[in-house]
Every structure is written in C-alpha cells, then in structure tokens.
Amino acid sequence: MTVDDGAADRPTACPRCRSTTVGVQATSPVPGVWTLFSCSTCLYTWRSTEPAENTDPDHYPEAFRLTPDQLATLPVAPTIPPLRAGDAPGGS
Amino acid sequence: MGPYADLRAFLDALDKHKQLLHITDRVALEPDVAAAACALTKLGESSPAIEFTDIGGYANARLVMNVHGSWPNHALALGLEPDASPREQFERFVEGYQRYPGELERVSDAPWQENVVDHDINLYELMPLFRLNRGDGAMFIDKPCVVSRDPDDPDNDDVENVGVYRLQVKGRNRLGIQTVPQHDIAIHLAHAEERGEDLPVAIALGNDPLITLMAATPMLYDQLEYRMAAAVQGHPYQVVRTSTGLDVPRGSEFVLEGRILARHREMEGPFGEFPGYYSGCHEYPVIEIDRVFHRTDPIFDAVYVGRPWTEIDYLQAMTTSAPIFVQLHEAFPEVTAVNALYTHGLVVIVSTGTRYGGFAKAIGMRLLTTSHGLGYATMVIVVDEDVDPFNLAQVMWAMSVKVNPASDVMILPNLSTNLLNPAGQPTGVIHKMIIDATTPVAPDVRGDYGEELDTPQTTDAWRARLATMIKELRG
Numbered sequence A: 001m002t003v004d005d006g007a008a009d010r011p012t013a014c015p016r017c018r019s020t021t022v023g024v025q026a027t028s029p030v031p032g033v034w035t036l037f038s039c040s041t042c043l044y045t046w047r048s049t050e051p052a053e054n055t056d057p058d059h060y061p062e063a064f065r066l067t068p069d070q071l072a073t074l075p076v077a078p079t080i081p082p083l084r085a086g087d088a089p090g091g092s
Numbered sequence B: 001m002g003p004y005a006d007l008r009a010f011l012d013a014l015d016k017h018k019q020l021l022h023i024t025d026r027v028a029l030e031p032d033v034a035a036a037a038c039a040l041t042k043l044g045e046s047s048p049a050i051e052f053t054d055i056g057g058y059a060n061a062r063l064v065m066n067v068h069g070s071w072p073n074h075a076l077a078l079g080l081e082p083d084a085s086p087r088e089q090f091e092r093f094v095e096g097y098q099r100y101p102g103e104l105e106r107v108s109d110a111p112w113q114e115n116v117v118d119h120d121i122n123l124y125e126l127m128p129l130f131r132l133n134r135g136d137g138a139m140f141i142d143k144p145c146v147v148s149r150d151p152d153d154p155d156n157d158d159v160e161n162v163g164v165y166r167l168q169v170k171g172r173n174r175l176g177i178q179t180v181p182q183h184d185i186a187i188h189l190a191h192a193e194e195r196g197e198d199l200p201v202a203i204a205l206g207n208d209p210l211i212t213l214m215a216a217t218p219m220l221y222d223q224l225e226y227r228m229a230a231a232v233q234g235h236p237y238q239v240v241r242t243s244t245g246l247d248v249p250r251g252s253e254f255v256l257e258g259r260i261l262a263r264h265r266e267m268e269g270p271f272g273e274f275p276g277y278y279s280g281c282h283e284y285p286v287i288e289i290d291r292v293f294h295r296t297d298p299i300f301d302a303v304y305v306g307r308p309w310t311e312i313d314y315l316q317a318m319t320t321s322a323p324i325f326v327q328l329h330e331a332f333p334e335v336t337a338v339n340a341l342y343t344h345g346l347v348v349i350v351s352t353g354t355r356y357g358g359f360a361k362a363i364g365m366r367l368l369t370t371s372h373g374l375g376y377a378t379m380v381i382v383v384d385e386d387v388d389p390f391n392l393a394q395v396m397w398a399m400s401v402k403v404n405p406a407s408d409v410m411i412l413p414n415l416s417t418n419l420l421n422p423a424g425q426p427t428g429v430i431h432k433m434i435i436d437a438t439t440p441v442a443p444d445v446r447g448d449y450g451e452e453l454d455t456p457q458t459t460d461a462w463r464a465r466l467a468t469m470i471k472e473l474r475g
C-alpha cells in the first residue's frame, strides 16, 4: 500500500538524528490534515502538524538529539539468552 | 456500582457522577491532547476523565484520558462511592486481593470481533496515536494490557500473564516493547527465545478500569490477573480466547494479535516515565502485529505521564500498596496499612502497632526486603497505628513530634533500587533510609511523652451526623 500523497512536502532530514532516511508512514484518514513521517535510522516519528520543536531539525531540543555513535552503543534489555541445545531456530 | 463490563459502562458511570468532561470542539493530537490531560492533573484530586470526539484528521475517532486519574474515579473503578477516602480504597483493594482467586469465565463472542483488519494494517489510521511529551521518540501506546503465555507451559492458565508495558509505535504494524526483567512477560520471552521461537502476544486496549489496575499490580508468577480482577469485583471475569490461544477481556475496544520477534532487539525510546524523567534509549524487543480487531467506533484510552502527580500515579497507588501490605502483615500482624503512593513506592509510609521498643525499625527493615522493597522503596516512614498513613497532615505531625534524628533515622548503605531511579549511584544501587516516627515504648524510653490529646466523647457520632448534613447541604 502506498500512502505517499504527503511526498510533496516531505522533510529532507530527521529532526532528531538528521539522517536523510525519512519516509511517510501514514496520512490522516480525513485527507489533507496531516502526514506522519518516520526515520528508518533512529525510528523517530513525527506528524507534520506538530510544533517546530518536533518537526524541524534546527528547533529540535538539543537534549534529545541523537548521533550515529550513540545509536551504536545502546544498552540491550533484556539480553538474548543462548539457544537451548538441540533446538533449531524457528522464529519469523 | 461495578463491576463494569467494559470501558463504555465505566464512562457511563463517570458521566452519571459528573466525572467525565466531553470535549466536542476539534482538537489537534499535538499538543492539545497531552496539554489538556496534563492540565487536568493540576486541577486537584477530583479531576474528571476527559473524552475527545473531534480529533483533527479522523472522521470519528474517540479518545479518553484521565480515566483513573483522581480519587473519585479510582473509587468508582473499585466499586466504591466516589467520596471514599484513600484509606477506604486501600482497605477495599486489600480485601479483594486477599480473596484470590476468583473465577475466569470463557465466552465465545465479544464486541471487539465486530471489525477485523488482517492485511495492510496501519495503526496510525486505526487509532488516534499522539506524542505525549516533547522528548518522546515516537507515539506510544501506554495503557495496554499485554497478554502472553509461557511457551514451556502453554496450557497452564495460572502462568498466563496480563501486564502493562509501554509500547512504542515504530511503524504501521510494528511496536517496541519494554519488558521489565522482574516481570512475568520477560520469563515468557526468555523461554521463547531459548527455543528460537516468536512469542505470541495479544494486546488489549480500551479496557474496563479494573483489569488495567490488576495488570499494573505486581503478583506472584502463578497468579492470573483475570482471576484477581474476579476476586476484587466479586464476580467472574469474562474473557475470549484468541486464535493464538491467549485470553483477552471480552470488553476491550481493540485487540491486537502479534508476535514478539525472537532474538531481535531494536532502538526504543526515550519516553517520559513515572519518576518524572525521560527514560534513555535502549535496544528493546519488537512486536509485529498480524491482526487488529476492534469495536465499531472504538474508544482509545491513554494515560498521561508527567511530573507526579498524574494519572499514572493513581494506576500504581493501591496496586503497589496492597501487595506490600499483604507481605508485611504476614510477617507482622501489627501492621495496619501501607501507603506506597509516592512514585511507585520509592517512598513508603507504614502504620503499625508496636510490640516493644525498637519494633518499628524492624518493620522498616522487613519492608525493604519485600519484593517491592528490594526494587523500589528507598525511604520508609513508620508511624503508629492511630496515624492514617494516607493522611499526610497526620504523618507530618508524627514526624514533627516523634522523631529524634539522633536515633530514629537509620541509613543503610548500598542497597538495590530500580534502574529508573535517577538518584541511584551507580544506577540500581542506593542508600536507603528508615524513619521511625512511632512513639517510643519500653524498653526504649527516650523522650518526654506525656498524655496525648484525644477526641471528646461522641465525636464519632457527630462526625457521621455532620458528614450527612454537609452532603445534603451541597446536594
């Protein structure tokens, strides 16, 4: 399914990590009210109608900004346990 | 009053008691919804719930907040009169909790089966998701009941789990989940991951008020939240079994079926959390949603989390106090009540009879070794049994006149605390404090205590009479 009618004003960079990996996740069920974007690098999500501090990299609060280095060193919780002997991985 | 078959029945009850505000003007999801919910928390302890019925971008979405967010609402959820005091609500909760187990009743039909979406799922279109606090990394579902079973013991209902875990919406059918290691779902997930299998989950949203409280209550691993809800409401709890074998409340507005992906972690956060601070970012497990069921014109229920007090503090008030009380009372029957309302029980007030000098300090130490004490309680205040621990004016009086800091304050170094406690040093470790605000009794003969003031004869009779008159006066 494509929900890409907000593409015209699609932002070029993620407000939080400034990556250019920005896509459209949804548009408002009533057309033309808002578009919801997300960043595939840091998974930040925002709506076109939010205040500038949540949509514009230059207004995004310093305290919440992320860099690629920070993304690489996040603590993992819970840790992934070892596979039981004899169990073949199934999963998705 | 109560039990409430579903959220709608509870909203009707709130309406009847003038505890529900209807916002029919158009609102924007950001910042209006969170701002209104936050504002309600600043309007006292009797704030109503709030319903938004014209939300920008949706044809007919309905969104409620602050459903549990005041003492009257919390009292109604427990089936009490809205003017029940916190102490009365505590007693009611404990009494229900100790009746465990109640009866689980499986039925085959539920209103949430009316609509099903099993392809092209887009959660952003199906429900009015919104950002709660400006630094939150995404929209979150923060009042879910997440249901899972132990893949090593799949037919055992007693180890089925219903818990509240924050869910970050990461994509149209993708969620992040915070599985707190001490909680039961973490055990289920570990077993699934050792087997290399996804863990099926069902996520129930927009629920009757009692099951949300039960899902927020720490219980034993083999206690089922539905049976606890039945015990508290004194009536069987109705569930419907999903195709993946999970029991879901019959009354839910939305039911999301999905899987926690085996052996996979992904960036999550931050999210403004209950201590009044943002959590950091972590690599957390991920859920893929395969099917969404919902009632026609479903109601989405969310909780505002801000600097305390906010609605979340009511969700973890009696749900924290009652289990601590039960454990403590088992060891020391003199204990009469526990108030663990403050930031999920980081501060706890206990009232107790005193067996002999020094007894109150032992109560404080026992509290620190309860399961909740190990992970949370940092400061314990012990008061006499005639001091209501839920009445802070009384507690402050006890602190004022019964504490000699020279010998009534104990500091215990380097004990365990919750990772979300920002005062830990290092994180997860903290000194703890017990304040003995009970009257010294022999052989602890410190201080110069004469006769304490009491109340005139017939005060209790006058109290009942005047309370009725005041109620009538105010209609």
Ligand SMILES: [Zn+2]
Residues within 6 Å of the ligand: A014, A015, A016, A017, A018, A019, A039, A040, A041, A042, A043, A044
């Ligand atoms: Zn980003």
